[in-house]
Structures are given as C-alpha cells and as structure tokens.
Amino acid sequence: MKLNRRDLLKAAAAAGALNVAWPLAVGLTPAEAREAAEALGADYDPAPFTLGVASGDPQPYSVLLWTRLAPEPLAAEQRLPETVEVRWTVAEDPRLRRVVAEGTTAASATLGHSVHIVVEGLRPGRHYWYGFRALGKTSRVGRTKTAPTGRIGKALFATANCQAFHDGYYAAHRAIARENLDFVIHLGDYIYEHGQVGGVPESHVRDHDGPEILTLGDYRKRHALYKGDRSLREAHAAHPWFLTWDDHEVVNDYSGTGGGAPFMKRRAAAYQAWYEHMPHRDSFGAMALPDPEIHRVRRWGELLELTVLDLRSYRSAQNLPDGTILGTDQKAWLKQGIDKAPDAWHVWANSIMLSQLRSPSGSGYMFTDQWDGFLAERREVLGHVHAGGLEDLVVLTGDWHSAFVDDIRVDFDRPDSPLVGTEFTAHSVTSGAYSADWNATNGPLMGRANPHLKYFEGNRYGYDVYEVTPERFSTHMRVIGDRRDPASPVSTLTTFHVDRGKPGSYEDPGTKGSPAQYRRD
Secondary structure, eight states, X not given: OOOOHHHHHHHHHHTTXXXXXXXXXXXXXXXXXXXXXXXXXXXXXXXXXXXXXXXXXXXXXXXXXXXXXXXXXXXSSOSSOSEEEEEEEEXXXXXXXXXXXEEEEEEEGGGTTEEEEEEOSOOTTOEEEEEEEETTXXXXXXXXXXXXOSOOSOEEEEEEOOOOGGGOOOHXXXXXXXXXXXXXXXXXXXXXXXOEETTEEGGGSSOOOSOOXXXXXXXXXXXXXXXXXXXXXXXXXXXXXXXXXXXXXXXXTOOTTOSOHHHHHHHHHHHHHHHXXXXXXXXXXXXXXXXXXXXXXXXXXXXXXXXXXXXXXXOOOSSOTTOOSSOHHHHHHHHXXXXXXXXXXXXXXXXXXXXXXXXXXXXXXXXSSSGGGOHHHHHHHHHHHHHTTOOSEEEEEOSSSSEEEEEEESOTTOTTSOEEEEEEEOOXXXXXXXXXXXXXXXXXXXXXXXXXXXXXXXXXXEEEEEEEOSSEEEEEEEEESOTTOTTOOEEEEEEEEEETTSOSEEEOTTTTTSOOSEEOO
C-alpha cells in the first residue's frame, strides 16, 4: 500500500515521533532535517547545486538563469564564504560544447548564495542548454527556450499551482518535465507557510494555533524542502517558467498593503526567500528587494500576448466599496495594455478566480479573498475590456484546488451582459480539495447559482496544458492517478476549446463523457 506524505506524518503523530517526522521541526540539525525529508520521499542534487537549476521569463533575445548554492539545503544559512564565484555556460547542445555565452558572477550570502543571470544576445525561438560550475563542482544541465518573433503556427504551454509538499508527491511536475512545452506558468502557492503543532504541519491538525514560519531562515528552509521533490527540479530544468504568486508564499489571505511592522518584516522575509529560489527577472535587477515586480506583459510571437498579474502586493482589504485587488498603478497599467493590445490571443495569468462564484445556496459568495471581494474593480476592468473591444481573452487561474470553466461576463449578476472571455481554473498539483461527497452534492448547486459556470471537477489533481493556434485555444486538463505515487500515470480528463473571434468555450466531443461533478448542457 502506498502512503503519501500526509499519511506518513499522521502515522508518525500516532507513534509519538512528530519531531523526527517533520523535516522543519524545531531543534533538528540540517543533517537531521534532511534525513527526515528523505523519509518523506525528498532527495537533492549533488552539492552545492542541491536545489537544481532553472530558467525564466524568456524573451526573444534573452532569458534569466537561476541556481542557488546550498550544500546543506535545510540550513537557514550555508557554511560558505561570503561570496562564491559561479561560472555559467549557455550552449546550443546538451553537452555544452557549442557555447554561445558564458561568464562568471558572485553568489553572495546576502541573497542566500542565489544566482540570477540575464543572458543576452540569444536568437528567437531557439532551445538552449545551460549549466553552472562552482567550488569545483558542476550542476545538472538545464534546457530553456527563447520566445519567437513574427508569425508562428502553434504555442504549447502548461500551468501549475498549489503544491503542498505534505499532501503528496509531485507526479504532475514529473509529467510537465516530459511534455513538449514552450514554457510553464506557475500560478501561485508554490509553498505553504503553515506552522507546526508538535512538529506536524498545521494543515494536519484541527486547530491552526501552532507557530508559523516567520523569518528569512524559516522561508528559505521551506522553499528548500519543496525543491527536495525531484520532479519539481526536473520541471524547472526542462522548461523556462513565468511566475506569479498567491497568498501562501507569505501567509494565508494576506493583503500586501495591510498589517503593522511585524507583518511587513515577515512579508519582506518571504519575498526575499521567494526571490532567492525562483528564476525571476526583475526590471529593478539587483534592487528587486524588498518588493519584487511580478506583473509584466510578454509576447510569444504574434500569436499570444501574456499578461502576468500580481494580485497580492497592492490589494486593499476585501469587501470595501472602493477596494482594489490590483492597486492603482497596476490597474492603470492593465487598462493601458488593454487599450494597446495587438491582434493576438490575450492570456492573463491570474492567481485567484476572476469569475463570480456564488455559494451553493445562491446567497453570498464562496470566497471574497478572490475577485468576488472586489466587485466594483472587477466590473470596471471587465467593462474596460468590453469598451476597448478586446477580443480573444483567456484567463488562466489557480488557487481553488479544483477545475472550473467559466464564461467571463462584464456583469456576472446580469446573465445577458456582454460575454468577453473564458476562464480556465486548473486542478492543484497536490493541495487538498473538497471531499468527493461535497463535490457531488455542491457541484450542481454551484452550477445553478452561477449561470456562467460551464464545468466543475474537484476530485482530481494535476495541471493544464494549452495548445494555441491562430484559429483555436485548447485546454487539456491533465490529471494524475494517485497523489501517493511519485511516478503516477497521467491522463487527459477532458479538453475545452475557444475559437478565435468567438467568445465562450465548448467541450471537445471526444472527452465530453468524462467524469465531472457539473457540466452545463
């Protein structure tokens, strides 16, 4: 019988071995923490490149390369010199023989001995391979790809979100690594900040009253634990990533503009640890901290315009008449982008649900931490989409741990209001969803309460793959068989299509008979 990480930790709790079971329990040495992590299925690349390599934010002539020197991955600080010279190489072949760019940089203790290299002078639409060398050791070889220019016939990419380490193995990332993709978008909840009660993550106990992670060292160790899943490192090494974040990278349901000095200190620690562990290119370069800039617009040839949103850093409190989820500057930037949008597919990377989701009873909203807590701003933005004549809008969303397909309407309370796009909300990688009984009971009720909701499936885990051509945008919902199996097989649950120039989605006839708790006929 296979046991997932949650089951192993529960078993340890029953046996009174909590502090041994949870790798980040207080008092463990880095070596003891690593032993506990390995008991939960973690492993690491050879030192000092234990956390692997990654690339991100691909543009036609450049890409960002990342690694971090961490000989003791679960230590808050590494026993390394203040600065370590790291050599990087980019080549046209996996053996790094046809070198096109190389250089050295200093990995500093100030940023956890992380490395962020912007490689310029590359050619559009090309695969490249890269690697690092430091302290007499070489890293694994990663593969990346630059964005194409001009007309292209197809783009193929994936999204992932919500990957609680303690809820299962990352078979979804294993499959992403093996997909023939152009890039990956991570939609947030890369880590979970849950504290521990007696050494067990808070999500394993009834009351969330244990100490949560608060310091830079705490967040560093949490990121390093998550990267202990080999499949996550493989997915990073296989494709370039675009990144946004949600709440658990800091703390549940936080507002980046709220809270006093203790929270702002915690947020700064969380943001720094996130930056140290991500292939993030920031327009402020080395001055990215304490506030990395997440939102950006990128093009994939003339086919696709990607808008990455930051729905945490600038938001106000929820449920205010004049509340904002975007912040003044980001909202103005988004509206300006809508006004200047090219003739292309317009894809918004959106960490939390944009579409209205009334509760199964039909009164009130399921969660106002998402766009439902910012009603006036949602109407303003979607009204601007309609008034500006923006077509071919597809919004890609995470957070919910379940799959939804929604029509996007300017005013969700008016079913006859203009239809301006489609939202696909993807399954989580591992993070626990509602029970099968809850889904079976409430799926149809949510459908009746939300006339724009076309599909809901909450019993599975996985990721989405998007196949984009000039004529059609297709979403393939990939699902894993079992979170308890790190090599779980993957299948396509169903596929939805959006035709160019025609707002609204439809399910592929070949997959329409697949299991779901709700689909609108």
